[in-house]
Amino acid sequence: MQPFLSLFSHLRALSVWQVLALLPAAVLILSAVAAVVMRNLFHCALSLTLSFVALGVLFMALGAEFIGLVQITVCVGAVAVLIVFAILLTHPEQVKTGVTSFASWHAIQGGLAAYAVLLALLCCIFFSPFARLRPGVQRLNDRSAARLLPLSSYSEISSNRDQESVSAPVAAIGRNLMGPYMVPLQATGVLLTVALVGAALLARGKTTL
Amino acid sequence: MNLQIVLATSAVLFSLGLMAAMVRRNAIMVLVGIELMMGAADLNFIGFWRFGEHPEALTGVMFAMFSIAVAAAEAAVGLAIVILLFRQFKCVEVDEANQLKG
Numbered sequence: 001m002q003p004f005l006s007l008f009s010h011l012r013a014l015s016v017w018q019v020l021a022l023l024p025a026a027v028l029i030l031s032a033v034a035a036v037v038m039r040n041l042f043h044c045a046l047s048l049t050l051s052f053v054a055l056g057v058l059f060m061a062l063g064a065e066f067i068g069l070v071q072i073t074v075c076v077g078a079v080a081v082l083i084v085f086a087i088l089l090t091h092p093e094q095v096k097t098g099v100t101s102f103a104s105w106h107a108i109q110g111g112l113a114a115y116a117v118l119l120a121l122l123c124c125i126f127f128s129p130f131a132r133l134r135p136g137v138q139r140l141n142d143r144s145a146a147r148l149l150p151l152s153s154y155s156e157i158s159s160n161r162d163q164e165s166v167s168a169p170v171a172a173i174g175r176n177l178m179g180p181y182m183v184p185l186q187a188t189g190v191l192l193t194v195a196l197v198g199a200a201l202l203a204r205g206k207t208t209l
Numbered sequence: 210m211n212l213q214i215v216l217a218t219s220a221v222l223f224s225l226g227l228m229a230a231m232v233r234r235n236a237i238m239v240l241v242g243i244e245l246m247m248g249a250a251d252l253n254f255i256g257f258w259r260f261g262e263h264p265e266a267l268t269g270v271m272f273a274m275f276s277i278a279v280a281a282a283e284a285a286v287g288l289a290i291v292i293l294l295f296r297q298f299k300c301v302e303v304d305e306a307n308q309l310k311g
Contacts, residue, residue, distance in 0.1 A: 021210050025218045032222055032245055036229040041237065048241050055248050058218075059273075061210070062259045067273050071251070074277050079244060079284045086237055086288040090295040110231030118224035125216045166264045173270060181271055188278045195282035199289035 021061045028054035041087050049080040063166045066173055215256035223249035236294060236301045240287045247280040 028051050035047035052075040059068035177185050222245055229242030251273045258269025291301055298305050 018210060022214070025214065029218065029221055029225075032225045035241060035245070036225050036233075041235065044238060044241060048244065051245070052248070055252065058252065059255050062215070062255050063264075064255050064258070064270050064273070067251075067255060067270055067277075070274055070277055074281050075244070075248075078281055082284055082288050083237060083241065086240075086291050089292055090237070090301045107232045111228055113231060114224045114228035117227055118220060121220035121223065122217060125213055125220060166259055168258075168267055168270045172267055173274075176267055176271055184271075184275055188275055192278060192282050195286050199285040202286070202289035203292045 024054045024057040024061055027051075028058060042084070045080065045083045045087060048083065049076055052076050052080060064168045066168060066170050212256055212260040215252060215260070219249040219252040219256065222246075222252065234302045234304055236291045236303050237288075239303060240284065240291065243287070244280065244284060247276065247283075251276050251280075 031047045031051035031054060035044050035051055038044045038047060053072060056068040056072035056075070059065075059071055226242040226245030226247075226249060229245060230239050231242075233239060233242070254269040254273040254276065256269075258264060258267070258273075261269065294306055295301050
């Protein structure tokens, strides 16, 4: 319970602006819940779009402005439009009846499995020794520094880090892309070309598979 | 905003995506769940970059960018498969595509 309590005390110590920075996370979670549980497929697609926007804003709040813009451009501009098109192309007459009965045994199993994964992840995040490590001070495999520090010192360090401006300047990203990440960039280009040609071929219709 | 809040947000997002992929029968909703899980992974990359040891190295940012590109390619191919599935079976419920079932 203690990590949770110190987390709450950390939350209480936040200023108004820091609490406002949590707003995109709240919008993200709420719209993702809406995207999962809504019955109308079209509403699901719109909620997914909203959650993509909130994710991009969250990236920006974390200091990665360029990645936030890329997320909004790619996911809202391309992926959400693709999903809406797929909904319209597959069953325009059934858009309202894309209904899952949430009471079926299959749905209960899936929900329970997802809940178990969530509990395991939250236990790892809040109760594991990793949660008490101070970033930058101790390494996970450093035996000599195996003393675990309480979460309060961790959040203190994190809020100190908050004061520094961590950012990802676009010029540095460009230099990285043209330098050490040149080969992954070219490979991504090839991957995108092949994926789009393959998608067009699959959806062409006359193809025999 | 610290690392644990980011990680908890991403864990909730991941399990929501997992639930969509497992509970919903519609193939499009399965793809929506996969997109949500990809977003959770990106959020983890950015979070560990932001609160990690060497934010000036930009490793997490670069990885998140490539991950977004791969997610877009995956969505395109997945939706093409959904359209093909619709042509073949006249519906997009994943339960109906059971011809390979033994």
